[in-house]
Amino acid sequence: MRLPLQDQLATRMGLRVLAIGKGSAIAPIPLKPRPQWRRLKCYAVVYVVAGGGVFHQADDVFDVPAGSAFFLFPDIPHHYGPADDAGWTELFFVFDGAIADRFRDQGLLTPQAPVVRPGVNPELIELWQHTVRCAKSSDATTDVELSAALFAVLAELFRCRRIAQPRTRKQELCEQIELAMKSALTESFFDLKGFAAEQRISYSYARRVFKETTGYTPVQFFTRAKIQLARDALAGTGENIGRIGRRLGFGDSHYFSRTFRKFTGLSPKEYRQSLSHWQSDAYWQNCGTAANKTDRR
Structure with a gap:
């Protein structure tokens, strides 16, 4: 599901969720000529929870069986999908923000190692599903919860990253x-x-x-x-x-x-x-007042 732009607080937090959801494909997706490959203006992470397929990024090709997650990067051409008629099921986040850029600058998010192998992790799946439920809520704290949930997902994927991947x-x-x-x-x-x-x-x-x-x-x-x-x-x-x-x-x-x-x-x-x-006492006092009003509803 594509989300409306988040409020200024979520943006200032540095990690903004643009879309989140679950998708599936039941047949291989034909490989298009590279000029037709998709390019994003933001980041995304795709987690394959059933089935399997192939992920193309620029000159590289990766097998992505169930239990694999892969990152998409701004302006880098990519193509992905199931490899056979078994299809696949995916969970995904689309996001941007200063923290995402910082993760990239520090090498935590890197096109040089876009694939992570966390396995089919029930806790990670539940966290994703919880985030989808948050996204459907109209609560005033939804944007902050979405940013926090995405941060937790990324932290778990970083923890699961295979450090010893061969370097080209x-x-x-x-x-x-x-x-x-x-x-x-x-x-x-x-x-x-x-x-x-x-x-x-x-x-x-x-x-x-x-x-x-x-x-x-x-x-x-x-x-x-x-x-x-x-x-x-x-x-x-x-x-x-x-x-x-x-x-x-x-x-x-x-x-x-x-x-x-x-x-x-x-x-x-x-x-x-x-x-x-954002850091002023008056700002947080106003946030506290808003929270108290929310608690009384």
Whole structure:
């Protein structure tokens, strides 16, 4: 079921549920030409609880029998479905938010390892079903409960992830690039050409592999990492906004503000003010008043 956009509190929590539900397919889905594969503008997780099939992501193909879950990522082409007439049954979440982006930046959500094998887990299935029941409720706390339930599902899937999955050379290259980027976040740009020369590979190859594997160009990934550091500084310190921008290599404060707005929808000042409102005593007193009114209904 597709959900209406959640309220500002759920959005500020950083994990917004856009759709949730259960689906089934009773026959194989023909593999379309890659240009026709689906691309999302958000994240999704699909949990196969019966049957089995195949999941295609860019150049990779994964078998997904019952008990498998797989993640879909923004702007990465994908195709999936049952492999034979036995069909399959799936549970799914569609979601977005700053926490999801942070999970990706930290490697917990990664296109390099999109499949998790939690098995057919009754507790995980019940948690999913509970979330569907929450989604059908009109209670004032539904949005927050949905975000919390999704967080619990993701935490369980992360716990079940197979750490010892074999790494491809492309995956290792991307990890090396990401590590080099993280050590250069105070610079105005990341020198991918210099990195490629040190590794004795072509710049075009490094850029192409990084985009295919992560879904981001190197410039997009590097800028996103900078913006995440800026978010942390705006939320956790009183540091001057212009100084934050200069420290992260933006130089010009207008360029910093314009870039920050492009990635977050808010200027740095507006972002800090929104957090101040959320964290204020008056805000929580109002929440308490609303909760008391709800309890009396």
